Amino acid sequence: MKRNLFLLVVLLLVACALPFLVSNYRTFQLTLVLVYAIALLGLNILTGYNGQISLGHGAFYALGAYCAAILMDKAGMPYWATVPIAGAVCLVAGFLFGLPALRLEGLYLALATFALGVSMPQLLKYHHLEKWTGGVQGIVIPKPEAPFGIPLNADRWLYFFTLAVTLVMFLLAWNLLRGRVGRALVAIRDQHIAAEAMGVDNALYKSLAFGVSAMYTGVAGALGAIAVQFVAPDSFNIFLSIIFLVGIVVGGLASIPGALYGALFIQFMPNIADEISKAAPWAIFGIFMIGFVYLMPTGAAGAIRLLLAKRRGAP
């Protein structure tokens, strides 16, 4: 326990130091890593811990992103206020989606969420909503500056803002998942009939899981929109949902640090793979997905856990 706390503090110090050691663009990429980490944590709560497969989480990301963009663009709201509102909206949306989803198991839920993910761009382009969503062109968002004259450039400020939110979200998740709630979620995933028989209210927990999961991804969407300064329908297509899936498979299901590993992978792997060809990153995503399913089903987090356990166990 003490060892983990020590590692966490070291990690935090490194995270704080990084923006001063690397270029602005790199800092921006690291901000996105944090954004994805929150999104992946969200998906993991639903799919990894609770076993409900979602191939449509890009939709909640989009919802959060557009919330932030519309509030900033049309209501003139400051960026930091849009994040909790986006979270709240997605919490409700996720819960409402989770209610009918209660009737859908495994493959069927995957199918329904897949349909949501595929239709999202078209829904966002709907011309009756254009005066809110900006239609095909989307919405441009101004970059936030550091407040109170703090001597940080915009990229660095945004990084620290995102880092703070990330810490809060991760702490919240850790608290939630290690207690009764976490155990209930996993019980529902593994043996839902037995769980119900033992008094776990499946319906409530499953819908809540959807809501909380959507909230996380919505918060990530809002932060992402602010970082990228732009929302447009075509960036929220099915491949976004698939990328999230890749992230939790590679990072590690039912694992909090897994969200971070997965985020690093989905942000930086394309950079490396792009050298080969524009199409290469996705082919590699696909190969990694299959590879991890066959060879490393517990993801990077699981592999690291195993490695650490072996080192501790070996004389």
Add this chain to the structure above:
Amino acid sequence: MEGFLHQVLAGLATGGIYASLALALVMIYQATHLVNFAQGEMAMFATYIAWSLVNAGMPYWIAFGLTVGISFFIGILIERVVIRPVENAPVLAVVVVFIALLVILNSVTGWIYTYTIKSFPSPFPKEMALGRYMSPHEVGAIGVTLVVLLLLFAFFRFTPLGLALRAAAQNPVSARLVGIRVGWMLALGWGLAAAIGAVAGMMVAPIVYLDPNMMGGILLYAFAAALVGGIDSPMGAVIGGFLVGVLENVLGAFVIGNELKLSVALVLIIGVLLVKPSGLFGRVHVTRV
């Protein structure tokens, strides 16, 4: 009234394509209880193969036949190599593998052929009767679809191999007891599904133009069709396909506008799953605790 008739007929044409894809989905579902998320990309990949052949100078129908044959073998290959290891794995693992397949096929196609939109030829003559209500290609597409469906029906109903395939899908344990190699039947099912998908792809490409992402929306309609008809009913898939095609066109033209057509599929999918998951002709499944 004429507009309505035109929409219905055009809907039947695209409906035929949805019916074919839906049938492929149902075939794989019946045999494995799995939903093939990669069905659309498999069809798309096959269509690009056809495009290469036609571009190399091969006459259309020979390229057509060759593509169907190649798809058949690719389908078998995918089942034996990619799907077999995860046949009994937990649902999430299977879904991930299917999505991975989707992604790999999509990106490899983009890699080889680039993302520029290409045109795909239609084998049907430019001038035809019924020209007022339907384009010759639409008529041809319905024709080809019906031929494929009839051939499949005959195969399953009247040949021993078709019977064995049906048996293996319905009751693999009993099938083994009479000596049927169930593993190979599964592979055969995949091969047939891939071949049907190839036909669907080649019929739809002249309408929507060839590009690696062309099957995304179409797959959604096929899912809707399969669910509406009953995910384990081949006849349901066919009827569902034509139904969805007509519904999409009519609603798109007269009710919700063409922009939101895809949401018709979304609403149908979620609606059917919530209200009557077994669809119109499917069987209700009771799982033992």
Add this chain to the structure above:
Amino acid sequence: MALLEARQLYAAYGHTRVLHGVDFAIDKGSITALLGANGAGKTTTLRALCAMVKTQGEVRFEGARIDGRSTEDIARLGVAHVPDGRGTFLHLSTEENLRLGAYTRRDRARVETDLERVYGYFPRLKERRRQQAGTLSGGEQQMLAVSRALMLAPKLMLLDEPSFGLAPLLVRELFGILQAINQREQVSLLLVEQNAAMALDLADHAYLIETGRVVLSGTAEALKRDDSVRKSYLGY
């Protein structure tokens, strides 16, 4: 040489061991009964012979080892298994079920005559040949299951509780036909039965299985006279 020999057969469902070293042998042309109470391991034994369950040990059919081979390969060697629950293809027609029994056979003409002969044994099936198998009564489905096995032209037929759920009159009829099949078609039979009395009347040899082990073996006559068998399984 015995037609079928099982030596030190162990079987498990997951981590639960059900068979703890079963030994028996079946002579060609004979009818053998496997008796025992519910849960003794009789069905598991038949499943083990056909590789439907995880097994260890030796199984020889016509001298060659079949343990480790797949279920479908064993069927192709001439072992027809009529499973408990009958294993009917419920959504296919009666005749389609029968033709599936002959799926692996190459002798098309003989298959047609076999079909007619099977209809001779079970005329009720002929009446219902085009009917969906799932709509047949329990007794008819049992006849169908036995017929399908017969269509394999097997050397050995394994029957798992053929009397289950059948009225006594039907059981008598069925067992009569089984005897005819054994004598006329030279099909060896191995049947698992809870109904010890009827099984011992039909069989030549019998084995008694209790908690996964063979505890008694001998001719059917000998077992009928055995005191413990009489008291526990024959009820007098």
